[in-house]
Amino acid sequence: MNEIIEPLNPIAFKLGPIPVHWYGIIIGSGLALALFLAIREGNRRGLPKDLFADLMLWAIPIAIISARIYYVIFEWKYYVKHPIDIPQIWTGGIAIHGALIGAVITTIVFSKKRGISFWKIVDIAAPSIILGQAIGRWGNFMNQEAHGGEVSLSFLQSLHLPDFIINQMYIEGVYYHPTFLYESVWDFAGFFLLIFLRRVNFRRGELFLSYVIWYSIGRYFVEGLRTDSLMLGSLRMAQTISIALIVGAIAILLYRRQKKMAEARYLDQANL
DSSP states (O other): OOOOOOOOSSSEEETTEEHHHHHHHHHHHEEEEEHHHHHHHHTTTTTTTTOOOOOHHHHHHHHHHHHHHHHHHHHHHHTTGGGGTTTTTTGGGOOOOHHHHHHHHHHHHHHHTOOHHHHHHHHHHHHHHHHHHHHHHHHHHHOOOOOOOOEHHHHHHTTTTTTTHHTTTTTTTTOEEEHHHHHHHHHHHHHHHHHHHHHEEEEETTTHHHHHHHHHHHHHHHHBBBOOOOOTTTEHHHHHHHHHHHHHHHHHHHHHTTSSSSEEEEESSSOO
């Protein structure tokens, strides 16, 4: 007789009748840590102490809204029949590319109003962003979503994963690729890479562009394993956007160098 594997409870606790989901707690924790690190680095670089806190007051809600809108657009066949589900982000269903679009647009407007270089802000924020993404993927783990295709138990065991991850990847009688984990590990590696790059002599804007390239490469390959991709016809949108971002980031990097728009270099010890 097969052992019954119970999934982890996606609800952490209840405040009266209101359930508090692990998904929201994990996403919120990732955002809080990212903000803390950005503020600390911004202060070290001589930026106003309240800069990132003020930016996040706008960027976080706009990013969440744009992430949800992006997701709903590509799942409109479902949501047009279930409009009451549209605001229920705590059950999952936000797209990181939508969040990045909203956050970047917000930062562009914010930087112009504050009279501070957009590139200066996003260079400081880049390691924080990818760290927040690495943590946030564990919200998908708790919801048993953003997984890949079917695999065997022996395959998961060959990855030397702890039992709680293997058990959580057992969904309705089938084991699945823990693609949330693949992306999380890639993002954590990207965080340490960006921290390393920040400690060497680099050009303004190129730390953020390096983040875009690194994240997009990992997301392209991970997306190819997933079973819940947002589609545009036969195209996986995340893969299509990842390719566009890689090409775009490299093009911007080369263009800025050619036009001598990225001549400013700075060491880790110096202000940006």
